[in-house]
Amino acid sequence: MSLRIRLQRKGRKKNAFYTIVVANSRSSRDGKFIDKIGFYNPNMNPFKVLLNINKAINWLQKGAKPTCTVKSIFFLKGVLFKKHILNGVKKGIVEKSEIKKKIKTWILNKNKYF
Template sequence: MSVKIRLKRIGKKHKPIYHIVVADSRSPRDGKFIEKLGIYNPHTDPPSTVLKMQNAVSWLMKGAQPTETVKSIFSKNGVLLKKHLLEGVKKGVFTDEEAHKKFQIWNKKYNKVHPS
């Protein structure tokens, strides 16, 4: 089974809001999904995102493939960086404390607020 992380459209006509979901790649866009990871609202300025970061990283580590849009959202919110750092820890490149410190530096630089 191929698993994708993609957007599920909700909201009114001409005012879409999207759920970020983990779904089987064969299921329809607004169909059945495995887990909801967050919400993306493109109508606010800047676009707002609410994410369950640990769950998103967990699915990426298991091999789920994000769509291009979700990959962009994850990149802006630090999910891909967190995954990259955890893979470095797993391979023994650096320790968990160093990875945590690097992620905190990134958070301060880009003024992101994420629970660690």
């Protein structure tokens, strides 16, 4: 079974918001899903994203592939960077005690440009 992390459309016409779900790649966009991991509302200025980062990393490590939009949301929230750091811990390149410090410096550097 191929898993995808994708957006599920909710709301009314011309006023959509989305939930971020893990689903089978063959199920329909608004159909059955396995797990709900977040929320995305592009109608607000600035847009609003609520995301369970630990669930997202867990599903990525299990092999779920994010769609392009979800991948960009993960990048902005630091999910992909945290997954990268955790892979370094698993391989013995990075110490567990350094994780929080590295993520904190990444967030500070990201805020300079966005």
